[in-house]
Each structure stands twice: as C-alpha cells, then as structure tokens.
Amino acid sequence: VCSEYWNRRTFMAKLLQNMGATVAGTTVSDMMDNIVDTLKRKESPLIVLDEADKLSDQVLYFFISLYNQLEDQCGIILTATSNLKARIEKGLRLNRKGYAEIYSRIGRKFVELPLPNSEDVAAVCVANGVSDTKAINKVIDESDGDLRRVKRSVWAMLKGGAQ
Incomplete structure (x- = not known):
C-alpha cells in the first residue's frame, strides 16, 4: 500500500521489505538491482502497487524502470482511485515528463472496476x-x-x- 510521503528510497525499501529481502545500507541503485534480480528468479511474480495515486511523480517514474527491466517476466498492477486516471490524462495533455511512458506501459487504457455488489x-x-x-x-x-x-x-x- 503506497503512501504520499514516500520518497524513492522509501518506495524501494518498502518493495524489498514486502519481497522479504533486506534493505540495510544499500543505495537506491543497489535496491533496484536487488528487486529486479530477485523478481527475475521468481516464477510468475506480481507486483501490486495499491493506492498508486498517492505516489509522487519521482516515485511513480520507478514504475517505468521496473516495467522496462521486468517486461514479460513480472506482472505489475497499479490500483488507485479515479485520481490516478485524471492525473495521467492531465500529464498527457500537458506533455509532462514520464506520463506518455506510463500511459504506454499500462496499455493506453484504464480498467475501472465496479463497486462490490x-x-x-x-x-x-x-x-x-x-x-x-x-x-x-x-x-x-x-x-x-x-x-x-x-x-x-x-x-x-x-x-x-x-x-
């Protein structure tokens, strides 16, 4: 579950922690390498980033990096309120850095789930x-x-x- 106060290092540390890996004393680059290496060794891994709309742009850009390094080897799901869709659409309209890449990597579509019946x-x-x-x-x-x-x-x- 993502939080709005996370910076890049906290995001990576939380991801590693949820994967059961240690994070002490490593750089953001080392953490990214550790995440990618660990996931590449797993069978059908899946990352679920719940409340992804709370992530800052700097942290959301890690989705691009993770996707690029793990394409066809790991599933990544971003769950969020409709705010994420509005944010990405606005980023696209304003030609903001990274938003076209994010939109491309989510397949240029949003899947809106119905409320539980x-x-x-x-x-x-x-x-x-x-x-x-x-x-x-x-x-x-x-x-x-x-x-x-x-x-x-x-x-x-x-x-x-x-x-």
Whole structure:
C-alpha cells in the first residue's frame, strides 16, 4: 500500500521489505538491482502497487524502470482511485515528463472496476465466518459497496458473537 510521503528510497525499501529481502545500507541503485534480480528468479511474480495515486511523480517514474527491466517476466498492477486516471490524462495533455511512458506501459487504457455488489459482500462475509443470512443482509445494507465498511461490520459481528 503506497503512501504520499514516500520518497524513492522509501518506495524501494518498502518493495524489498514486502519481497522479504533486506534493505540495510544499500543505495537506491543497489535496491533496484536487488528487486529486479530477485523478481527475475521468481516464477510468475506480481507486483501490486495499491493506492498508486498517492505516489509522487519521482516515485511513480520507478514504475517505468521496473516495467522496462521486468517486461514479460513480472506482472505489475497499479490500483488507485479515479485520481490516478485524471492525473495521467492531465500529464498527457500537458506533455509532462514520464506520463506518455506510463500511459504506454499500462496499455493506453484504464480498467475501472465496479463497486462490490451484494453477492460480493455476502461472499466476503461467508469467507470471514459470518454465515447467518440476517447478519449478511445487515452488512450488505450498511456497507453501501464499501469494503472497509464490510470489514468493520464483519469484525464487529465476530467480536460480538453474532454470526
């Protein structure tokens, strides 16, 4: 999960940390080499950058470098709010550095996912131990398609014993 305060070094350190690698005492260049080398040794690796819209331009440019060095060897998914789409489209219109490359590497398209429907919410409930139909319907009614609200409701039900 990306954060707006990350600089390039923090981004690389967090990526390495999530890959289970050590980061102490290395340069950004060394960290990039370590990430690429580690991922090239994995079978079908996948990087998911959640909340990628929070990344600064300087950090977002690492997506280009990662893509270039790992093309056809590693999947990379950027998830974000619609703000990332608007930001990239604006960067393209203003001919800002790196935005044409980013847009090209995401296949010149954005995949917008629908909000979770009642069946999705019910499946999340069941997968997390809430199976009572009344309880599931309550979660569906209260969630408004927001999975964070689903999570809080399910936790509350499990903590309170209502399942």
